[in-house]
Amino acid sequence: MRYLIQLLLATAATTAFAAPPDLDAPHLNVIPRTAEEAARIATVTAPATEFDRPEPFETNPAGAATVSPRGNADTFSLPSGNIPFERELDFKVGNGLFKKLWVSSPSSTLASDGLGPLFNARSCQRCHLKDGRGHPPEGPEDDAVSMFLRISVPTTPEEAMSEIEAFLLSVGDSTPRTRPDPVYGGQLQDFGTAGHPAEYRLDVRYEEAKVALSDGETASLRRPTYSAEDLGYGPLAEGAMLSPRVAPPMIGLGLLEAIPAADILALADPEDADGDGISGRAQIVWSFEHARPMLGRFGWKSGAPTIREQSASAFAGDIGISSPIFDAAWGDCTTKQTTCRAAPHGDGDARATEIDAEGLDLVTFYSRNLAVPARRDVSAPEVLRGKAVFYEAGCTSCHQPKFVTERLEDQPEQSFQLIWPMTDLLLHDMGEGLADNRPEGRANGREWRTAPLWGIGLTEQVNGHTQFLHDGRARSLLEAVLWHGGEAQPARDAVVEMPKADRDALIRYLESL
Template identity: 80%
Template sequence: MRFPLLTLALTGAGLASFAATPELAEPHLSVLPRTEAERARIAGVTAPPGDFTQPEAFETNPAGAATVRARTTPDAFSQPSGNIAFERELDFKVGNGLFKKLWVSSPSSTLASDGLGPVFNARSCQRCHLKDGRGHPPDGPEDDAISMFLRISVPAAPEAEISRIEAFLLSLGDAAPRTRPDPTYGGQLQDFAVAGHRAEYRLGLRYDEIEVALSDGETAWLRQPSYSAEDLGYGPLAEGAMLSPRVAPPMIGLGLLEAIPAADILALEDPEDADGDGISGRAQIVWSFEHDRPMLGRFGWKAGAPTVREQSASAFAGDIGISSPLFPAPWGDCAAGQPACQRAPHGDGDARQFEIDAAGLDLVTFYSRNLAVPARRDVGDNQVLRGKRMFHESGCAACHTPKFVTHRLQGQPEQSFQLIWPMTDLLLHDMGEGLADNRPEGRATGREWRTAPLWGIGLTEQVNGHSQFLHDGRARSLLEAVLWHGGEAQAARDAVATMPKADRDALIRYLESL
């Protein structure tokens, strides 16, 4: 097991105290303290399994009481929490309507829906998170990149003012790489624009095939992608610009991930690998624009957002160009190098005050928090149980932590005190050169990624019609996704590549049951 945060010299007493007080770690949640008896029970139910001949208690329900039955349709990720009260379902449905809303450009007679862009990646949340599931890279030259985009940043100039999060991290002795948005293109590249404006770019993508030898005479092929920003609409990128591809991640279980105590996540940190297991995960710490303080990052491929509400508001601004109380700029991600974009008509001038107001943002947040995780399938199947054993014995569970118990919460009964199985520690890990995007983000280096939750991963093809995984969709199967792992996960990856084929097949069967 990795050492508790309080024993780690690297992170220091400042970060330890940051984690120690739940009301400071999660200022947006109304948290009730745990009793000693509850702590003992939690330690028991979240302990690693010792018996792989039968399922563990409650393993069928990865989201606790919020779990829903596994549907056999593409709507499997679009259900409300299984324990949601009838009177709260209306908020979920209204939030769903806003999630699906197609925004239009300003000025428009449709005052409640104008403000799109001027540059954007999609006209609605649902366009990227199709069926609330996983995006994919474009499939050939005729397919657009509607659920994928390129993040962009540049190294901060030596004379650039130190940001609040940089100052906080420096106070802990953490000299994270300093970056800034591109002065012309902002923090991400948008491939669509409203009438009268140019799109910022077109995504260029090509693949090279890599052959990988496996045990028992098997061979796998991996796609090595290369990305470029083509047809730039506003001149060249800034010197030193760093690009990182991102596909839209699935939306299920976000409220439960938000409800995991920060102290429980931080207790899994081991940046110096003090226990010698080869795993040295560390927390992403970000500045909360809503709460004006540092918080644990949880959401996004590099854990760049601390809460579901902030992640939602950031996506409205960056992906659609919609202002909100958290990100009030009506031109979205347009940077100072695009003055015409910043001067364009926008939708802030009516009773809403912002293009999506606080009430609308709260409804989208409620919807996003309550997209339910489907029940596991075939948990008692002998091959699935064998695969579960391989998952643990090969070391996958060292980062894909199976179980947590959420905070006891006031006002959020759906997420309160649930035993959940998200299969993630929500920490940053060095994933090796093969998966490196070479673009730092906050504390994350260009080789680090947040451990992705695995719940629901076996239903990807059913929901989204494809089986493409990882941050850029390069893996065409779960096995390919495993084989791309490197860095801290290299030993686990090698164990999978060299284990008998029957064990490898069982491991994949286990992942498909999640």
């Protein structure tokens, strides 16, 4: 039930929004900053104004938690560079749970049963390949294990559940709602255990479109069309909205969680009061673990407030595994899917949920401490020129370069670090080209969270591809830039019109991140 409530909230769109005054994460033991520290932070996070040399500490985007990149596909799978020795065992056990292949019930492996019955993957690692970026299926022989479709349908406030409605009313929202499909739930699962048909098969078709660039260059963008084929439980509900998602990289999540909410909210400008065309908005979601509204940070539209809650939601929706936060043993199966709900599950007398609190904590610790690799070639002249172009084109209006994390009593790895995630963690209108036309929380059908850019230049090394954006449509960093619209349209147009040498330098800079 709580998982369905979360899905209902995650698909509720709002416009006018009075944010609650306290959106900080109550699970973080924060040591308040002094006035002297605040002044120092303002100085070190000020935007760069000179580009003839790297800024101090720019090589280490995760502060002391940064690690030296390996020359292989394991470079996103290392623990925080400053992790104490006594905490490394927790990281390794969490890694084991992240990789663990769950099996269907009943099973002799009692600690691993409970899969599905409907699911997208058998483990976290199957979607977050090498802790990196997923990809869309490439041809009929390639499955969509690191990509799925979210689904929701229009609804009315009267049909919305009371807990959700109370929250939305408390923040002044009165806009139309959406809810999960009454049969298929909040996302479509493309696998089923024995005796349970999969919900669908993902079909992707592309249409190529040429884009003219300066200096006689051209680029080609592929516009995707997604459909749910071979539906296993009847037609989708009328008005069903589908939105594709590839698994995002896992690095640096604990540092993003440790950025003060006040620092993120200070960047929001929902009415574009400064007239710069950028109107970032904070995503506010309901935390089911803490029973309060919180700042959304995780997911393509910031639908989850904490790493632990995001992990529990993924266990429920992607693998069909219950946890202390979302305790339905059947995951995303709806009341219409009676066979799924009546099937054997992995909870019972021996354990209340299929992954217990200790296991969820270990997965959370692992996810929190996947390290960000160090920058490469930060002093190279072309990289420095590309950085200047990045600033001049206005990219930093959304891809905020620097923050300083909270002082944390019990998280030394994330405590008081100067970090360079290249995101403001806000929602921005990205234009019609990237629109999924499916609301999620405060995000409307054209808005997405600014994606962190740290580590993006190592995607091919880790995952063997260069496919970017929320659905992997962009086959290169340049294509990803060219898909930007809405608030980012002026920056995108500047890239189209700038000399080829500057455009090449910009891509070189991005590859160094």
